[in-house]
Amino acid sequence: MSKSTETMEKIVALCRRRGFIFGSSEIYGGLGGFWDYGPLGVELKRNIKDCWWNDMIKNPPTGPGGRKFQMVGVDCSIIMNPKVWEASGHVGGFSDPMVDCKETKNRYRADQLSVLQTKSGEGQMFAFATDDDESEDRARKKAAKYLKTSTDALAEMTTVVALETLETSTFPSILGPDAKEVGTLTEPRAFNLMFETFVGALQDSTSKAYLRPETAQGIFANFKNVMDSTRVKIPFGIGQIGKSFRNEINPRNFTFRSREFEQMEIEFFCDPKESMVWYEFWRDTRIKWYESLGIKSEKLRPREQGDEELAHYSDACTDIEYLFPFSDETQELEGVAHRGDFDLKAHGKAAKGKENAFAVLDDATKERFVPHVIEPSAGVDRFTLASITEAYSYDENRASPEFMKFHPRLAPIKAGVFPLVAKDGLPEIAEPIYADLRKHFFCQYDAKQTIGKRYARMDEAGTPFCFTIDHDTKEAGTVTVRNRDDASQERIDKSRCLEYLRDKLGI
C-alpha cells in the first residue's frame, strides 16, 4: 500500500471517529456515492459556505483597476422544468446508449449506427451513421478499398446490419465512422447521468423530471428576474449555493466524486469586450481565496484547458486543482470557465423564441448585446475534503500525534473551555466563561477525564485554542490558553478570553 493511500485511510478513519463524515445509511450497508456530515463536519462545511458567501456575495472583492461591481444571490429549486435541461444540452442524446470513438472522441447514438460487413461476417467492418448518405458513402468506399473491389461489386459481397445487433466482442473489428484505426469504438453505454423522477402522482413520460446536475441553469433561467427586480447593472454576478446530483458510474475517493454534492457557483455577466479581463480577474480571485483559507499554494495548481479540451462555446477555462493524498495527480476543486453568450442565447432561443431575448442595453453606445458569462464553479464537498486533508497533521513527538490544523475561519470548534479538575470550584468558574464565549463562537466545554485527553480530543477536532481554568484562576484571575499547533501555553486574564479569540482568529 502506498504511503498516500495510508494517509488517506487515516484521514477517513479520523473523519468517522470524530464525527466529520459518515457513509450514508450505513446501518443498511451504505449506498455508494452518498455521504453524511456529522456534528463536526457540518460545522466545517457551513463555515466554508459562509466564508464563500461572505467573501464573494456580501462583501465581494474589488474588480480589476479598482472597479466596483454588484453581487447578488439566489436559491433555486432542485427540480426544474425539463425544458431547462433540453436547452442546456443535458438531455437529448444523453438519454440513450452511446458509443464513443476512442480515436476521434466522437460520440454516437448506438441506435443510429449501422455497420457494413461481409456476408460471411469475417474481416473488418465499417460503421456509418444510419440515414446519412455521405457517411454511408465513405464507409462503402473504405470497404471497397479494403476488399480490393469496386463499389459496384461491393453490394454483392456485403450486407448492412444495425450496430446494436452485433456482439460487443466483434467491436475490435469495426472501423468507426470517422476513425482511421480499426477497433476504436466502445461498447454502447447509457450516458444520462441525471437522476430522473416524476412530478405529480402519475408516473409517465409527461411527468418526467430531473434532479439538477448543476446549479448554474437556475441562475440563467432567473437572469431576467434578477435584472428586473434588483436594478443590478452589467457587470454583475449572481451566486448560488446548493445541492446537485449526478448519477456517477463509479464514485471513488471518499467524498471526492459523490452522486449528491453541493456547489458554490457564480455566474458573472459582463460586456463581451471586457470578458477576458473579468475571466482573468475571477480566476486569480478564486485562487487567492483558497490560499486565504489555508490551502498551500504549492498544492494548488491552476490548469488552463487547451483548445482541444474546451467546450465548443468556451473561449477559456481554468481548472483550479488540488493535490489530494489519494492521487499523484491534481484533482479539480473548481472550474473557472469563460462561457461566452452560450447559455443566455440558448435559453433566449428556447424559452423566448429568439437568441437575443436576454440582450441588455449598453448605456454608452445605445447598442444591445447579450452579456458574456464568467463562471467560477466550486465544489463545496471537494473543498471540504481538501481542507480536511490539508489540515491533517502527524507529529509522533506529540502525546496525540494526529491533529487537524484547520484555518481558524474553518475550524468547526473555535475554542475548548476546561476546568483543570472537576472539583475545588473550578467548574463554577469555567462554566460562565463558556456560556459567554458560545454566544459568539462555536465552543465546547469538557470537564471529563484528564486534561491531556481533552486536549487530544480538541486536537483531532482541529480546535485552535483551549482555555483551562486552574487554581491560579481563583487566586490571580488568569487562565491558561493552550495553542493547538505547537501545544504552547500562555496566561491571560479570564475576562479577556473573548477578546483573545477575536484577535487570534481574526474574525
Add this chain to the structure above:
RNA sequence: GCGGGCGUAGCUCAAUGGUAGAGCAUCAGCCUUCCAAGCUGAAUGUUGACGGUUCGAGUCCGUUCGCCCGCUCCA
C-alpha cells in the same frame, strides 16, 4: 465494466469444526494540580447476507452484497 484483495464489538485484531474473546475507545465511579497515566465496574455482536454440508459452522462449500486497490470511465 474488468482484474485482484478484504469482510468478527466504534477501532486494531484473536478464537484445531465444539460456550464468540482481548487491547484501545466509550460510559459510571475513584484517583489525579496541564498533554491520550492508574484503579474498579458497565455496556458493546444476526461473525456482511442467503443457502448448503454436519450432531454441531466465525471456521468447509456455493451464491450474493459491500468496501479497498489497479485498469476503464468521468457530458
